[in-house]
Amino acid sequence: MLKIVIAEESDLPDTARLFARVLREIPYYNALAKEGEAKKYTATTLARKLSEDPYSILVARNGDRKIVGFCISHFDDYTIWVDWYGVDTTRRRNGVGTALLKKTIQTATKRGAHKVWCDTRTINEPSKDLLQKMGFTRLVEIKNHWYGQDFILWERFVDP
Template structure:
């Protein structure tokens, strides 16, 4: 049985272990958790038998205002599902949870970035109603790479 909930303080240690956080990722996650605690983002975790098997984040504001302006457009970030649990509907449930959060906060549009060669993710997002709206660049671990930006209307 899959359950999805907002990250709470007692989940944080397991969350770091699940994300296999090296120093770089640890620092990124620490900032994200602080923003989660300040209600600037919402980190959701998917659990099976109390073990984290997936995560996704709702983000109201992004440095690229086309991805999240804090008013009408929000951003779905860090959708991850453990490789042993993929293709079981967990990603769909996490996306629906982030969509619900966005609607509850009166956002009309949800966006996501995905690497252009990540066919499984692109297929999932298209299945969930997202469509391409622009190419962009993303930076991770000091490297820049091309991404597709997808959007979905929530109204």
């Protein structure tokens, strides 16, 4: 059975390994983006995030407790910015991404935030579809932005 939980420190090495695999395989980011993002999400940097905000890393565990997905976010002046989410390639299209985002939205209230927001690459159709399904609204498309790539910004207000 799938469980979405707040990561514990012992989950971070596996989470960092899954992040690295998802990043390596993702077709929407250029080499510069992959190099930059790989440095930002290691077991060490995740531990720092977790110590600053206990809700910042959620993980999805399947029946045998294996980590099959993650959602990394941070408190940003009374909003929650979703940095990254990803699901093991072999476990996709089973509701894991949906469950991770749903739980992240639920944590926003506890963190004193009224809104969750994030970006996607303009060509990341699975992620765009998922965000739309989760009630996110498309704000703007920013061309030639991070790492010289095109992005869309999305927002979702938190239910009161």
